[in-house]
Amino acid sequence: MLTRLKTQVPLFSMNSYTKLREKLKLSGLSFASTHSHVIRLGRHSRHNSKMAVCIAVIAKENYPLFIRSVPIQNELKFHYTVHTSLDVVEEKISAVGKAMADQRELYLGLLYPTEDYKVYPHLIKWYVTCLHQFFSYQIVCILLYRHTRYGYVTNSKVKFVIVVDSSNTSLRDNEIRSMFRKLHNSFTDVMCNPFYNPGDTIQSKAFDSIVSAMMVQAS
Amino acid sequence: MSRQSNRTTDSKKMNAELFTLTYGALVTQLCKDYENDEEVNKQLDKMGYNIGVRLIEDFLARSSVGRCQDFRETADVIAKVAFKMYLGITPSVTNWSPAGDEFSLILESNPLVDFVELPDNHSSLVYSNLLCGVLRGALEMVQMAVEVKFSQDTLRGDNVTEIRMKFIKRMEENLPAGDEVHSRICVPC
Numbered sequence A: 001m002l003t004r005l006k007t008q009v010p011l012f013s014m015n016s017y018t019k020l021r022e023k024l025k026l027s028g029l030s031f032a033s034t035h036s037h038v039i040r041l042g043r044h045s046r047h048n049s050k051m052a053v054c055i056a057v058i059a060k061e062n063y064p065l066f067i068r069s070v071p072i073q074n075e076l077k078f079h080y081t082v083h084t085s086l087d088v089v090e091e092k093i094s095a096v097g098k099a100m101a102d103q104r105e106l107y108l109g110l111l112y113p114t115e116d117y118k119v120y121p122h123l124i125k126w127y128v129t130c131l132h133q134f135f136s137y138q139i140v141c142i143l144l145y146r147h148t149r150y151g152y153v154t155n156s157k158v159k160f161v162i163v164v165d166s167s168n169t170s171l172r173d174n175e176i177r178s179m180f181r182k183l184h185n186s187f188t189d190v191m192c193n194p195f196y197n198p199g200d201t202i203q204s205k206a207f208d209s210i211v212s213a214m215m216v217q218a219s
Numbered sequence B: 001m002s003r004q005s006n007r008t009t010d011s012k013k014m015n016a017e018l019f020t021l022t023y024g025a026l027v028t029q030l031c032k033d034y035e036n037d038e039e040v041n042k043q044l045d046k047m048g049y050n051i052g053v054r055l056i057e058d059f060l061a062r063s064s065v066g067r068c069q070d071f072r073e074t075a076d077v078i079a080k081v082a083f084k085m086y087l088g089i090t091p092s093v094t095n096w097s098p099a100g101d102e103f104s105l106i107l108e109s110n111p112l113v114d115f116v117e118l119p120d121n122h123s124s125l126v127y128s129n130l131l132c133g134v135l136r137g138a139l140e141m142v143q144m145a146v147e148v149k150f151s152q153d154t155l156r157g158d159n160v161t162e163i164r165m166k167f168i169k170r171m172e173e174n175l176p177a178g179d180e181v182h183s184r185i186c187v188p189c
Helices: A012-025 A077-096 A121-132 A173-192 A203-216 B004-008 B016-034 B038-064 B069-084 B129-141
Strands: A029-031 A037-042 A051-056 A065-067 A106-117 A142-153 A159-165 B092-094 B101-109 B144-152 B161-170
Touching: A029 B161, A051 A077, A051 A203, A065 A077, A065 B016, A077 A142, A077 A159, A077 B144, A142 A173, A159 B069, A173 A203, A173 B016, A203 B101, B016 B038, B038 B069, B069 B092, B069 B101, B069 B129, B069 B144, B129 B144
Parallel strands: none
Antiparallel strands: A029 A037, A051 A065, A051 A159, A106 A142, A142 A159, B092 B101, B101 B161, B144 B161
């Protein structure tokens, strides 16, 4: 859905180009035009890239014990995202089968990446009026960010899902593994709390602080 | 079953987490049974008392400390020998009252409360009240009546756990006024 512009560079006069840049900057998006004339707008990341966007803990009966996402995003979308990744998790668990039964924990690795699109109507209108000078209307969809999801399953069939924003540098496998290990450790601590009944939602302050430390700082 | 040979050797090692989980299960079951924090605190104190009157014998046999001359010596023995032997921690003795009959034990870490977070509906629960009962029962068996309570608790948000101990009086030799009465060899004052 990302359309190609039909004219050569330069696309605009300098004036409208700078205006577009400013407008986008205000919405927190950065702007880059490549030589192939495809305009891609990525989220302007002002924070450490080594952070998760959403973290979820799912019980063995496949209902969430804990979901937390960065508040500026649409939270429901993340709930759906995590739900769909459960299918992939189930697939991977069953595929592994008996051969890997001796492995202590199943780090499932990258589940699948997606590219999310979001349409910004107010920007479109303005952008299109600029373009109109040169050529016909184009609908522009803005590539917002890439989400990659990672999964981790314990022997007690409790699943952890981390969704990261990988528009910047991609995280190394080791870092994801260490994040999962930290999550698993603090989850074990929550289970050891005698006031916690297995199956309840997780309301522990210690767990919350570990998760917040891993999440993207809301800008 | 003779256990005399074990008295002089090191205490048997046990997993600390099993101990913590056992105590946690005990407290939560009491909460479910009594449904009232004050009642649970009282029960924990009573249970601790029963443990304390028995534990003192074990302690005296293992540690072979002599009779303490005054309350200060008692405080030091409790902090440096007893806590170290049974819980593996060494609290510090501070906050002596001017009359010298009250002091505080400051515990940096409390092995009973690893991983524990008090939920909001149990805000007046003194989780480690068993320790108060143990101290009270043990000291009663060596003819000292004391009052023990928690003045700070990490579970309630304080930085450290503080146990306040107050000396009430020296007791005459008599049998303990606990739930169960056992015949004991009375140590002369």
